[in-house]
Each structure stands twice: as C-alpha cells, then as structure tokens.
Amino acid sequence: MGKLYESQKLALWYFTVAIVLFGAQLLFGLLAAYQYLNPDFLYGVLDFSINRMLHINAMVVWLIMGFIGGVYWFLPIETGREVVGIKLGKIAFFVLVAAVAVVVLVYLLVQTGKGDYFTLWFITEGREYIEAPRWADWGIVAVVLVFYFNVVATAFKSGKITGILGVLMIDLLALAGLYLAGMYFTPNISVDQFWWWWVVHLWVEATWEVLVGVLMAWSLMAVLGTPRKIVEAWLYLEVFLVFGTGILGLGHHYFWIGTPEYWLGIGGFFSALEPIPLVAMVVHAIYDAGSHKLKAANKPALFWIMAQAFGNFVGAGMWGFMHTLPQINLYSHGTQITPAHGHLAFFGAYVAANLTLMYIAIQGVRAPEGPALDSRAWKLAYVGFAITIFGMVGALTVAGFAQIFVERAVGGATWSAYIAGQEHPWVREPMYWRFGFGVLFLLSYVILVYDMLTIGKKAATVTEVKPA
Amino acid sequence: MIQGAEILYLIGAGLVFITGAGLYALLYAYGKIKANVLLQRSSYIFAVLMLLGVFYIVQHPAFDTFWKGLLLVCGFTYLFIPKSMLWVMERVHAKEEEERKKEKHNPFYMNY
Numbered sequence: 260m261g262k263l264y265e266s267q268k269l270a271l272w273y274f275t276v277a278i279v280l281f282g283a284q285l286l287f288g289l290l291a292a293y294q295y296l297n298p299d300f301l302y303g304v305l306d307f308s309i310n311r312m313l314h315i316n317a318m319v320v321w322l323i324m325g326f327i328g329g330v331y332w333f334l335p336i337e338t339g340r341e342v343v344g345i346k347l348g349k350i351a352f353f354v355l356v357a358a359v360a361v362v363v364l365v366y367l368l369v370q371t372g373k374g375d376y377f378t379l380w381f382i383t384e385g386r387e388y389i390e391a392p393r394w395a396d397w398g399i400v401a402v403v404l405v406f407y408f409n410v411v412a413t414a415f416k417s418g419k420i421t422g423i424l425g426v427l428m429i430d431l432l433a434l435a436g437l438y439l440a441g442m443y444f445t446p447n448i449s450v451d452q453f454w455w456w457w458v459v460h461l462w463v464e465a466t467w468e469v470l471v472g473v474l475m476a477w478s479l480m481a482v483l484g485t486p487r488k489i490v491e492a493w494l495y496l497e498v499f500l501v502f503g504t505g506i507l508g509l510g511h512h513y514f515w516i517g518t519p520e521y522w523l524g525i526g527g528f529f530s531a532l533e534p535i536p537l538v539a540m541v542v543h544a545i546y547d548a549g550s551h552k553l554k555a556a557n558k559p560a561l562f563w564i565m566a567q568a569f570g571n572f573v574g575a576g577m578w579g580f581m582h583t584l585p586q587i588n589l590y591s592h593g594t595q596i597t598p599a600h601g602h603l604a605f606f607g608a609y610v611a612a613n614l615t616l617m618y619i620a621i622q623g624v625r626a627p628e629g630p631a632l633d634s635r636a637w638k639l640a641y642v643g644f645a646i647t648i649f650g651m652v653g654a655l656t657v658a659g660f661a662q663i664f665v666e667r668a669v670g671g672a673t674w675s676a677y678i679a680g681q682e683h684p685w686v687r688e689p690m691y692w693r694f695g696f697g698v699l700f701l702l703s704y705v706i707l708v709y710d711m712l713t714i715g716k717k718a719a720t721v722t723e724v725k726p727a
Numbered sequence: 728m729i730q731g732a733e734i735l736y737l738i739g740a741g742l743v744f745i746t747g748a749g750l751y752a753l754l755y756a757y758g759k760i761k762a763n764v765l766l767q768r769s770s771y772i773f774a775v776l777m778l779l780g781v782f783y784i785v786q787h788p789a790f791d792t793f794w795k796g797l798l799l800v801c802g803f804t805y806l807f808i809p810k811s812m813l814w815v816m817e818r819v820h821a822k823e824e825e826e827r828k829k830e831k832h833n834p835f836y837m838n839y
Contacts (some may be wrong), residue, residue, distance in 0.1 A: 546816045577742060
C-alpha cells in the first residue's frame with residue numbers, strides 16, 4: 260500500500276460510503292421504476308413518492324460525499340502537507356454519516372407528517388430534491404463549514420494558494436451559501452420556487468460544474484501528467500463559460516412558475532449558450548486523448564475522464580438543449596423528457612467524475628508505483644453502464660415524445676389528455692424497457708464494486724513482497 | 728400555438744442542431760490532431776446538419792425576431808467553437824511543451 264496522508268484515509272471513507280449510497284440510489288430507483296409497471300406494488304408501505312425521494316436524495320448525497328472525498332484526496336498533494344483540522348474533518352464525517360442514516364430511517368419508517376413545523380424540523384421539509392428535515396439541513400451546513408475550514412486553513416497554512424485552490428475556495432463558499440436558500444419558504448408558491456431553484460439549479464449547473472472542473476483538473480494532472488499551467492488556464496476558461504452561461508441559465512426553470520415574462524428571454528438566451536463550455540470540453544478531451552493516444556498508468560480513471568467530458572455534453576448539452584427553448588418547453592416540461600435529461604446529465608457529468616476520483620484513489624492505495632491499473636471487470640462495467648444508461652434514457656425519451664404529442668400538442672394539456680397520454684402504448688411500453696435496462700444498470704454496478712474491491716490487488720502484493 | 732407533430736419536429740431539430748455541433752467539434756478536433764483531412768472534411772457534414780437544425784427552428788412562426796436572432800447567433804457561435812478552442816489548446820500546449828520536456832513525469836499516482 261502507498262503511503263497515505265490522514266486526509267487521504269478520510270477520503271477513502273468518503274468514497275466507501277459514497278459507493279454504498281450509489282447502490283442504495285439504484286435499489287430505490289428500481290423500486291420506483293417497477294411501480295410504474297405495477298402501481299400497487301408496496302402501495303401504503305413504500306409509496307412511489309418515498310422511493311423517488313430516496314432515489315434522488317441518495318444520489319445527491321453520494322455525489323457530494325464523492326466530491327468531498329476527492330478534495331480530501333488531492334488537498335495534501337496540492338499543498339504538500341497534511342490537512343489542517345483533520346480530526347475535526349473525521350468527526351464531521353461521522354456526524355454526516357450518522358445524520359444520513361437517521362434521515363433515511365425516518366424516510367423509511369415515518370415517511371410523512373402533518374403540514375407543521377414538527378414535520379419540517381424532524382421528518383421531511385417536503386421540498387423536492389432537498390427533503391432533508393431542518394435539523395439535518397443545519398447539520399449539513401455545519402459539516403460543510405468544517406470542510407471549508409479544512410480547505411482554507413490548509414491552503415493558507417501551506418502558503419501555496421494555487422489557481423486551482425483559489426477557484427475551489429470561492430466555489431465552495433458559493434456552494435455552501437446557496438444551500439441556505441433552500442431553507443427559506445413562503446406561502447407564495449412562485450416566490451418559494453424562485454429561491455428553491457437557487458439551490459437546485461445553481462448547485463447542479465454552476466457550483467457543482469466548477470467543483471468538478473477543479474477535481475478534473477487535479478485528475479488530469481495525476482492521470483495524464485498535464486502541466487499545471489494548462490489545467491489552470493482551462494479551468495479559468497471553464498469557470499468563465501460555466502458561470503457566464505449557467506447562472507442566468509437558471510431562467511429556464513422560471514418559465515412556468517409565475518415569475519415575470521422577461522425570464523422567458525433571459526432563460527432561453529443563456530440556456531441556448533449553456534452547451535458552449537460542454538462543446539469546448541469535448542474539444543479539450545479529444546486533444547488530450549489524441550496527444551496521449553489513450554495511454555495512461557490508470558486506464559479506468561482515464562476512460563472515466565473521457566466519459567465525463569462526452570457524457571456531460573450529451574446528457575446536459577444535447578438532452579438539455581432540445582427542450583430548453585420556452586416555445587418548445589411549453590409542451591415538454593414535466594414529461595418523461597425531463598428525467599431522460601436528468602439521468603443522462605447526472606451520469607455523464609457527476610457519476611463519471613466520481614468514479615474517476617475513486618479509481619485514482621485506488622491506484623494511490625494499491626499501485627502507487629505501478630504497474631498500470633487495469634482489469635477486465637472495469638471495462639465490462641464501463642460498457643455496461645454506457646449501454647444501460649442510454650437504454651434507460653432512450654426509453655424515457657420515447658415516452659416523453661409520446662406524452663408531448665398525445666398529451667400536450669393534440670390533447671391540449673387537459674386532465675383527460677394526461678390520462679390518454681399515460682395509457683398510450685408509447686408511454687407505457689418504454690417503462691418496461693426502462694426497468695429492464697435499470698436491472699442491467701444495477702448489474703453493471705455490481706461488477707464495478709467487484710472491480711473496485713479487486714483491481715490492483717495483485718500489484719499491491721507484488722509491490723509489498725519485492726523489498727523482502 | 729404549435730400544432731400536432733410540429734412540436735416533435737422542433738424538438739428533433741433541436742437535437743439535430745446540438746448533436747451536429749458536438750459531432751462537428753469531435754470530428755474536427757480529432758481530424759486536426761491526427762492530421763486526417765477526411766475526418767476534418769466529414770466534420771463539415773455535421774456542421775451543415777447543425778445549421779439545418781437551427782434554420783428549421785428559426786423558420787418556424789412560433790419564434791419571433793428576437794428568438795430568430797438569438798438562435799442564428801447561437802448556431803454561428805457553435806460553428807467557430809471547435810476552431811477557436813483548438814487554437815487556444817494548441818497555443819497553451821506549445822508554450823508548455825518546453826517545460827514539459829525538462830520535467831520527467833512519473834505516470835503513477837501523486838508525483839506530478
């Protein structure tokens with residue numbers, strides 16, 4: 260095993276919990292997908308709404324835990340020293356894991372409550388994607404503040420505030436601050452949604468993108484040996500493009516929630532430009548892959564880096580743009596086109612990034628001095644994920660197109676048109692395909708976990724035996 | 728209002744537009760790096776597809792002058808991104824090439 264900083268050991272804990280929660284996300288997702296086929300399944304025991312909530316919340320939490328793990332992995336390498344306040348960081352980790360466990364148990368056992376402050380504080384806040392009860396919200400804020408302290412204190416103590424660290428510190432501040440917007444609520448649903456989107460959109464399409472940019476910059480340096488000046492130049496450009504287009508791209512969520520009409524123009528304009536950094540990333544990925552001929556000491560990490568660049572473009576860019584103009588979105592919002600876009604964008608942009616980080620850490624643990632990290636299983640999992648995510652997304656896209664046509668364009672968005680849409684074979688049958696591909700996606704996850712448990716172990720044995 | 732299947736054609740045109748932009752960028756950049764003229768030329772097919780997609784959306788009466796202008800600007804922006812990005816990448820990399828030669832990169836783990 261390579262020599263690790265305490266911070267990197269903490270990173271491994273984060274990665275471990277993250278990959279377990281990834282499995283939980285898939286299980287609850289499959290249950291929800293099956294309930295599309297058989298709505299009576301677990302009715303009154305574990306309703307669709309609860310499964311869906313767990314599916315999405317597990318995803319948000321595991322992705323964030325992976326990102327935190329990534330920062331803890333690279334931070335001591337970047338600064339050349341142990342992370343300041345590492346004990347505090349470890350306590351924060353256990354607090355976070357305990358809080359997640361309690362919240363999940365409450366979601367499963369209590370599920371819902373009256374529309375009062377007790378429910379808001381101790382059961383669920385009831386706000387889509389960020390349902391965590393208020394006590395957990397403050398817990399999350401405390402953990403993020405500890406994490407932020409660790410990053411900033413380490414950077415200042417080391418005296419090495421690199422460009423990447425500078426971007427990270429500013430981005431984390433925005434990321435933590437925006438979460439507070441999710442705790443504000445009013446009886447006016449338009450105003451309420453206005454602020455709620457600040458968390459959901461500005462996390463996913465601005466601060467998370469930049470955080471992943473930081474982590475990918477370090478990953479490129481570690482996996483391909485890309486010089487610092489290049490990744491920093493690229494990171495600045497990416498920050499400029501992502502924030503420049505993504506912040507006001509927020510407007511595409513304001514089309515139909517009762518906000519003023521000018522949001523149609525603002526949202527449409529910036530959303531149409533949002534794929535620009537994604538197209539630029541494709542060019543960057545092609546350049547890097549071409550100049551290195553796809554050769555690296557860490558094959559799975561390299562391929563997940565490539566998947567991140569292309570997946571981000573396809574999921575967020577292609578599936579996002581096709582329904583982002585308000586004239587089109589009027590017909591497509593709330594159909595299965597939205598989850599099609601969501602599944603592919605999250606997989607491409609964030610799952611791929613997390614898996615890159617995990618494979619980099621695995622190499623650091625098992626084969627820091629070589630040989631190259633490679634196996635058959637990661638390739639199988641990689642291809643399996645690629646095929647099945649497109650299978651699920653393809654099915655949802657077909658269903659979404661049918662909904663747009665039957666329910667909106669022909670039926671005029673009436674209640675009876677909604678029912679006609681739901682009963683249409685082109686909406687019903689893709690749900691079977693989605694479930695089937697979902698099962699195969701879970702199988703790919705099992706292969707991935709097997710690979711992560713075994714890859715590089717022989718190399719580690721050889722490396723340890725050699726000196727004797 | 729948009730009637731019947733028109734909305735599906737518009738979504739399809741949007742998909743063609745942005746897919747064309749991506750494939751054009753991909754093939755153009757790869758063709759340039761590999762010095763493969765065929766790949767570069769075939770990338771223009773996707774650039775044309777991209778423009779066809781944007782023109783289909785622009786000609787639709789659901790979009791007024793503001794949106795037509797916006798979409799045209801968008802289409803032409805995507806036309807120049809691959810060239811300009813590659814231009815930036817080549818220059819930044821060329822500048823770093825000398826330093827890179829001096830420093831031997833350890834391909835394993837953290838020694839970068």
